[in-house]
Amino acid sequence: MPSPLARTPNLFWRTFILLMFLIVFCVMGWLQSFRVLNETPYVQATAQQIVSMAKLTRYALISADPVYRSDLLLVLANQEGLRILPKEPTDTVVPLSQGASYASSIEDIKATVRYSLGAGTVLAERVNGEPGLWVSFTIDGDAYWLRTNATILNPPYGKTWLWWALAAFVASILCAVLITSRLTAPLNQLSLTAREFGRGRVPKTLPEDSGPEEIRELNASFNRMVQDITRVEKDREVLLAGVSHDLRTPITRLRLETELADLPEDTHRAMVSDLEQMERIVNQFMDYARRNSLPLAAVDLSRLVSDAVRIARIDIDPGVRLRVSIDPDIWVMA
Known part of the structure; x- marks a missing residue:
């Protein structure tokens, strides 16, 4: 509905x-x-x-x-x-x-x-x-x-008044359309800019030196908000990139020690799996930090979810009953 x-x-x-x-x-x-x-x-x-x-x-x-x-x-x-x-x-x-x-x-x-x-x-x-x-x-x-x-x-009175009335009506409609367009144009531009920013793209700066005072203040506030959010996102990307880089070194050292250590086969396999999962998490952080510089590509969402469920090994716990039903060939741009 x-x-x-x-x-x-x-x-x-x-x-x-x-x-x-x-x-x-x-x-x-x-x-x-x-x-x-x-x-x-x-x-x-x-x-x-x-x-x-x-x-x-x-x-x-x-x-x-x-x-x-x-x-x-x-x-x-x-x-x-x-x-x-x-x-x-x-x-x-x-x-x-x-x-x-x-x-x-x-x-x-x-x-x-x-x-x-x-x-x-x-x-x-x-x-x-x-x-x-x-x-x-x-x-x-x-x-x-x-x-x-x-x-x-x-x-x-003849038909002259009818033609004048029709001309006045058409002129009134045109003037109403012109006035309405001038009034709503700044808001439409703001709506398009906000929609573009919501999709993850950096929009063009809205004009702050034209239009009514209220529209100028609104555009200035929106521009400052975009700049603040963009700055916060960049700081977050730098932080995630730094943390991921710092975690990659100890994970690599742990994996090397695990390979050289004399461990039972089950323990060795579990530790390697855990280290691979940690490495994937670090890679995801790195990908998130570089997402603005990477072009969009088609991703098989069905396969991605299936791999995530398999890697999580939730079904290892005997108290957990997992039923997976994923439609095949679900592709998204990411």
Whole structure:
């Protein structure tokens, strides 16, 4: 079962996601602020446009010669999209509701229009089943409907804003990636250097004269740690080499004396085996001391373990029951 830490995003993706959340939150706050600040000018401009259309239409009809009034109505319908219809008591009227995009502003628009045209002005979104923006007005006591397109309440913005939004989103992603990369690059370099040092190789010195102060202090501390550990390892290698060299001489002398001594065969064989084991231990110390100067080579680990078990002679003790099960052909680089 994988560890929960293995499923945790790395620092780059954490920082990138946090930056994107911050950008989205700021954009949403900016859009809401823009909407709130733009609401009052929108109400005033829309209401003024409706009032102007109603007043100009009424004045045009009043001023026009009755003979040409029908032509005027035809011109207004064809060229301006304005229709003038008598208002009847039997009309089926659907009042202007909160369905427009600026839902919270509809009541303000209606109040502003009624303030200019009169309290009895009716704004509707559908009359006798025909949709549109309907505004009632009177001429010499007769009531009429002025119909225009409802897009005045929700003007089309086209697709330009979509392309700008897409460009801004792509630019935000690129900036977030750039910022995140700059923030995480020193830590990634430190991670790679620590991994290389953990594998027994001496890494390159991390820069201590660039980047934020915290990163410079971290790099300086890591460089000092590497230097201290390297110095301790070198001292240990020198010590092991010296001890191994000092032990090799008495072991050689003991082996020579054992060969020349008149000993029983079993005793002679046991002493020679012990001396060979001590010599192998000394050789291992010498190899450990020279490990940094020796290249890696393929080692048969199965054979090495089998030889170590055989040389240890654990099965000589009658109270020990040893069962060995080693898979063959296990090779490692060492």
